[in-house]
Amino acid sequence: MSRKLLVALSALLVVVFALSACAPAATPTEAPVVETEAPVVATTEAPTEPAIVFKACEVTDTGGVDDKSFNATAWKGATDAQEQLGIEAKYLESKEVADFEKNINAFIEEKCDIIITVGFLLSDATVAAAEANPDVKFSIVDQGYDTVYPNIVSQVFQTDEAAFLAGYLSAGVTKTGKVGTFGGMNIPTVSIFMDGFARGVAYYNEVHGTAVETLGWNTETAEGLFTNDFSDQQKGREMAVTLMDEGADIILPVAGPVGLGAAAAIQERGNAYIIGVDSDWYLTAPEYAAIELTSVMKLMDGTTFSVIKSALDGTYTGGKIIGTLENGGVALADFHDLSSIVPDELKAELETVKAAIIAGEIELNPVYQQ
Amino acid sequence: MDKNENEKQDFGKLVLQEVTGESPKAKIQKRSVWQVIQIPFLAILTGLIIGAILIVATSQTVWTAFAESIWKGFSTAGKELGTAYWALAEGSLGNIVTQIKAVSSGDDAAIRAAFNPFLESLVQSTPYIFAGLACALGFRAGLFNIGVEGQLFMGGIFATYVGYSITGLPPYIHAPLAFLAGALGGAVWGMIPGLLKATTGGHEVINCIMMNYIAYRLTAFLLTGPMTRPSVAGMPLSPIIEKSAEIPQFFPSPIRFHLGFFIALGFAFLVWWILFKTTWGLNLRVVGANTRAAKYAGLNITKTTIIGMAMSGALAGMAGANEVLAVNHSMATSLSSGYGFDSIALALLGNSHPVGVILAAMLFGVLKNGATRMMVVSKIPIDIVTIIQALILIFVAAPPIIRAIYRLKAPKKEVATAVTLSGWGRNK
Numbered sequence: 001m002s003r004k005l006l007v008a009l010s011a012l013l014v015v016v017f018a019l020s021a022c023a024p025a026a027t028p029t030e031a032p033v034v035e036t037e038a039p040v041v042a043t044t045e046a047p048t049e050p051a052i053v054f055k056a057c058e059v060t061d062t063g064g065v066d067d068k069s070f071n072a073t074a075w076k077g078a079t080d081a082q083e084q085l086g087i088e089a090k091y092l093e094s095k096e097v098a099d100f101e102k103n104i105n106a107f108i109e110e111k112c113d114i115i116i117t118v119g120f121l122l123s124d125a126t127v128a129a130a131e132a133n134p135d136v137k138f139s140i141v142d143q144g145y146d147t148v149y150p151n152i153v154s155q156v157f158q159t160d161e162a163a164f165l166a167g168y169l170s171a172g173v174t175k176t177g178k179v180g181t182f183g184g185m186n187i188p189t190v191s192i193f194m195d196g197f198a199r200g201v202a203y204y205n206e207v208h209g210t211a212v213e214t215l216g217w218n219t220e221t222a223e224g225l226f227t228n229d230f231s232d233q234q235k236g237r238e239m240a241v242t243l244m245d246e247g248a249d250i251i252l253p254v255a256g257p258v259g260l261g262a263a264a265a266i267q268e269r270g271n272a273y274i275i276g277v278d279s280d281w282y283l284t285a286p287e288y289a290a291i292e293l294t295s296v297m298k299l300m301d302g303t304t305f306s307v308i309k310s311a312l313d314g315t316y317t318g319g320k321i322i323g324t325l326e327n328g329g330v331a332l333a334d335f336h337d338l339s340s341i342v343p344d345e346l347k348a349e350l351e352t353v354k355a356a357i358i359a360g361e362i363e364l365n366p367v368y369q370q
Numbered sequence: 371m372d373k374n375e376n377e378k379q380d381f382g383k384l385v386l387q388e389v390t391g392e393s394p395k396a397k398i399q400k401r402s403v404w405q406v407i408q409i410p411f412l413a414i415l416t417g418l419i420i421g422a423i424l425i426v427a428t429s430q431t432v433w434t435a436f437a438e439s440i441w442k443g444f445s446t447a448g449k450e451l452g453t454a455y456w457a458l459a460e461g462s463l464g465n466i467v468t469q470i471k472a473v474s475s476g477d478d479a480a481i482r483a484a485f486n487p488f489l490e491s492l493v494q495s496t497p498y499i500f501a502g503l504a505c506a507l508g509f510r511a512g513l514f515n516i517g518v519e520g521q522l523f524m525g526g527i528f529a530t531y532v533g534y535s536i537t538g539l540p541p542y543i544h545a546p547l548a549f550l551a552g553a554l555g556g557a558v559w560g561m562i563p564g565l566l567k568a569t570t571g572g573h574e575v576i577n578c579i580m581m582n583y584i585a586y587r588l589t590a591f592l593l594t595g596p597m598t599r600p601s602v603a604g605m606p607l608s609p610i611i612e613k614s615a616e617i618p619q620f621f622p623s624p625i626r627f628h629l630g631f632f633i634a635l636g637f638a639f640l641v642w643w644i645l646f647k648t649t650w651g652l653n654l655r656v657v658g659a660n661t662r663a664a665k666y667a668g669l670n671i672t673k674t675t676i677i678g679m680a681m682s683g684a685l686a687g688m689a690g691a692n693e694v695l696a697v698n699h700s701m702a703t704s705l706s707s708g709y710g711f712d713s714i715a716l717a718l719l720g721n722s723h724p725v726g727v728i729l730a731a732m733l734f735g736v737l738k739n740g741a742t743r744m745m746v747v748s749k750i751p752i753d754i755v756t757i758i759q760a761l762i763l764i765f766v767a768a769p770p771i772i773r774a775i776y777r778l779k780a781p782k783k784e785v786a787t788a789v790t791l792s793g794w795g796r797n798k
Contacts, residue, residue: 062704092745093752095707097698098497102490105624106461106742120605121702132623185594187605 054087056308057112059103061119064093068284069256070300071118074141077304078116084305085312087113100125108133114311116304119143120189126152137316139307141300142189144320144370153310154320155303156370159189160196161357162296162330163252164364166275167200168353169294169332170250171212172346173273180215180248182225182239182262184255191217192368193254193277193296194224199364203353215248219365227255236261244272250293252277263288273338280333293341295333303329322370326358410719412772413765414733418455421758425454425750454748458755461743462491462736482621487739489627493697495735497522497706499634500689501713502720502727503641504556504682509722510645511678512658517563517578518686519710520585521556525687526694527589528555530701531597533611533694544614545695549633552691553684559585560683561676568672574679582710590703599700608701617696630696635728637685642724654678686710715763734759 056078060071078089090112092103100122107115108129114137117126123143130138130152139153170179181197183190194217201214217224225243227235236253240262243251249272253259259277266272267288274281274288276295281288303321310316323329332350335342356362426432426447436443464487472484501518508515515521529552536544563577593606600609619628645651657664657674665671689709694701716734720726741755765772773780 062707090746090749092742094704095752096704097700097702098494098693099707101624101626101697102494102739102742106746108624110746120602121607121704123602124610124700128623 054085054312055110055112056081056087056089056114056116056311057107057110058089058091058116058118058304059100059107059122060091060093061100061121062094062096063119065091069278070142070298073279073298073300074116074118074304077301078308080301080305081308081312085309087308087312094122097121101129104129108136113137114139114308114316116141116307137311139304141304142298148319150318152318153307153316155300155307155323156320157298157300157303157323157330158325158364158368158370159192159296159298159323159330160199160364160368161325162298162332163193163196164200164203164357164362165325165332165350165354166252166294166296167197167202167214168204169200169342169346169350170197170252170275171201171204171210172208172349173293173342174212174249176247176249177211178213178215178247179250179252180225180243180246181252181254182216182227182236182243183253184227184230184258186222186224186226188368190226190254191222191224193252195219195222195365195368197252197296200353203362207349215243215246222367227258230256230258233258233261233264236263237265240265240272240274241269244269249273250275252296260285260288263291266291276333282333282336289337292336293338294335297331297333299323299329299331320370324358325354406721408778409769409772410730410762410766412776412778413719413762416765416772416775417758417762420761421754422451422455424754424757425451428754429750450748454744454750457744457747458737458740460740461487461746462740464488482625486625487743489621489625491732491736491739492631493626493628493735494739495731496628496631496634496696497689497693497709498713498716498731498734499631499638499728500685500692501709502716502731503634503638503724504560504685504689505713505717506720506722506724506727507641507645507685508678508682509717510658511654511674511682512661513564513567513675513678513682514575514714515560515563515578515679515682515686516575516714517560517581517683517710518689518713519706519708520578520582521559521683521686522690522706522710523585523589524555524559525552525690526555526701526705527592527597527690528552528687529615529691529694530608530611533615534609536615537612539612539614541614541616541618544612545617548611548615548695549617549688549691552687552694554687556687556690557680557684560686561680564676564679564683567679568675586703589701589705593701593703597701606703610700611695615695616699617692619696626697628696630692633688634692637688638724638728641685645724686713689713712759715759715767719763719766 058075058078060075063069063071065071065075075091078091081087082089090110092106094100094103104115104117104125116139118141120143122140123145126138126140127145127149130136130149134151137151139155141155142157144154144156145152167179179201181194183194198214198217198219201212202219204210205212225239227239229235236255236258239253240251244266251262251266251272252275253262254277259274263274263285266274267290273291273293275293276282276285278298280295280297282292282295303323307316307321321329325331353362429447429450432443432447432450435446464485469484472480501522504518504521505515529548532548532551539547559581563574563581566572566577567574590606593608597608598605599607617628617630617633619626621627645655653664653669654674656667657669657671661671690705693705698705712734716730717727720728720730737755737759741752744750744755745752772778
């Protein structure tokens with residue numbers, strides 16, 4: 001250890017103390033800094049409307065903003081709004097239950113124009129904050145309420161409509177006459193996929209006089225196959241192997257990342273296909289592109305975007321937005337690389353079925369009516 | 371008791387005497403107070419410095435500015451850093467200007483709003499105090515309780531159950547009852563590894579980790595099954611507890627400052643009193659310091675180990691009960707994001723002394739709370755604060771690094787780490 005090192009370290013210390021002295025010095029300038037920053041952002045991104053300082057703020061649940069699921073999708077809606085509408089988007093991640101209220105309060109203090117909360121875990125905190133702050137606008141993703149609050153917009157999804165199409169498609173594509181599904185937990189947001197899927201298969205049988213069988217979900221008893229886990233991919237692998245052994249050649253796993261385990265098992269076996277959920281797996285899990293037939297998508301980015309837009313242009317009213325096939329809130333993804341294995345007449349039929357669902361001519365399970 | 375042990379005791383008295391200002395020998399001991407706190411103090415400082423470097427290095431704005439000119443780069447870096455750390459301070463302690471204005475205006479609502487950041491920091495530090503005490507007590511007894519996280523979950527579950535299932539009790543009975551139920555849940559969960567260690571020699575670290583897994587899964591099972599909220603049946607969320615079971619918050623929303631903080635301070639005092647003022651506490655510390663000597667002196671190791679783990683577990687359970695009863699008012703599987711594990715480090719930072727634990731817990735609470743504001747204002751991810759915390763702890767755990775950086779002389783006896791190290795592999 002030389003004397004030079006000592007000098008260098010002392011110099012570092014001096015710099016540090018100087019820096020720490022800088023921080024309090026920022027006191028008087030702090031407020032102006034915030035004010036000047038916002039117009040700069042606005043002018044660079046939306047030169048036509050330089051005066052807008054509109055903040056859309058998202059509080060994630062414990063999954064975090066990069067969960068590749070609803071937190072991430074909702075955040076994409078907010079960043080889309082940032083790019084297209086010239087607003088400012090911010091987020092806070094929650095690590096535990098106690099953070100929900102804290103983060104919402106931090107955004108209320110920040111005077112956010114709309115606060116977007118994600119998932120059922122935040123439902124209590126959102127209602128409490130909305131009642132305590134009647135002039136702050138809220139929107140909660142993937143959670144409905146029995147009561148209508150004037151300053152909460154619930155974003156809910158009629159997912160069974162898109163799953164119905166996936167079922168119809170699968171029944172038309174299967175070679176073995178058997179398709180399978182399994183879920184993470186027997187809760188409504190999961191089983192809505194499985195129920196719609198099974199009904200789609202049944203409808204295909206009705207139209208074509210076939211006898212394609214759905215493994216893993218019984219529409220009569222509302223029971224089926226569940227991993228009781230949303231994180232262990234090994235369980236997804238086991239489920240997929242079981243279903244394939246039973247003869248299923250198309251599988252819909254409704255269990256978040258557990259489904260990736262199923263995809264791995266199917267890819268190894270090589271004679272079956274998988275249907276993704278929530279987002280287009282062709283884009284989020286491209287390593288399994290060869291076996292990804294399609295995905296049943298919940299487009300929370302779209303609904304989040306439209307809620308932000310409504311708050312921005314003054315058309316915001318409390319209640320709920322239901323993502324449907326009609327408004328594009330739920331959809332069947334493109335077939336991408338596997339487009340060739342889907343016959344053209346089946347594609348045409350899917351369009352007809354879709355139109356029939358939108359027109360209300362095909363009845364889905366009323367239990368899942370959002 | 372060896373000399374080392376005496377020194378530890380001295381430190382305890384010393385800090386307290388410093389705090390209360392009652393020491394007759396304060397002048398003589400002042401130097402050694404500095405010796406005790408110099409490592410944590412310099413560790414915090416160094417952690418913040420490296421954190422600053424990280425903030426600057428990961429900032430896109432700074433890199434863009436550096437691309438334009440070096441001078442602009444430095445000024446932007448300074449500005450970014452100023453904004454970030456100012457937000458950290460403002461978010462955790464409040465803005466002094468606003469506070470003075472509020473106090474002089476005499477408006478209640480304004481005063482409350484101005485001091486809310488600091489009060490919120492105390493709210494954040496409360497579970498850390500309980501969990502830190504749990505670890506500290508374990509360390510003192512020579513037990514490495516790494517099961518605080520699981521005990522915390524069991525405390526939360528017990529408190530929640532008593533909180534919503536019993537109705538019609540007056541608040542002054544219901545809330546304490548629910549809180550003690552939480553302590554009981556933690557105590558039971560902590561006692562099991564204690565029993566296993568005392569009777570079979572199974573190491574408490576391994577058994578505690580396993581008990582953590584059982585606690586997580588049991589919580590998930592209970593919350594999706596028997597204890598689920600009927601309106602969201604199947605989702606891992608408990609019913610909301612009765613109003614009478616809530617630990618009262620002092621001010622209207624959004625201020626969450628609650629009685630639990632003072633309860634935590636009360637238990638810190640109790641732990642200090644038990645450890646340093648009772649014979650039983652002395653026994654506990656002797657067993658912790660040297661099991662063989664304790665055995666030779668005729669102390670009952672089995673009993674001390676079991677009760678030590680149970681008490682540690684009870685404190686951990688209180689951390690969970692506190693979160694449910696005072697803050698969340700219901701239980702979910704994401705009750706804690708690692709209070710139990712942070713508390714191990716926190717007890718180390720506080721030298722396993724109740725006063726040290728309180729101070730360390732408040733540091734953690736301040737950092738955690740300030741991070742939210744930092745994220746809102748400057749969009750610096752909350753994770754940076756986790757890194758700063760980790761750095762501080764690394765420096766505390768390895769004092770030679772700090773001594774090398776700041777050219778400090780090594781003390782004759784290693785005071786800061788002795789307590790912790792004695793927890794490993796002694797009772798064989």
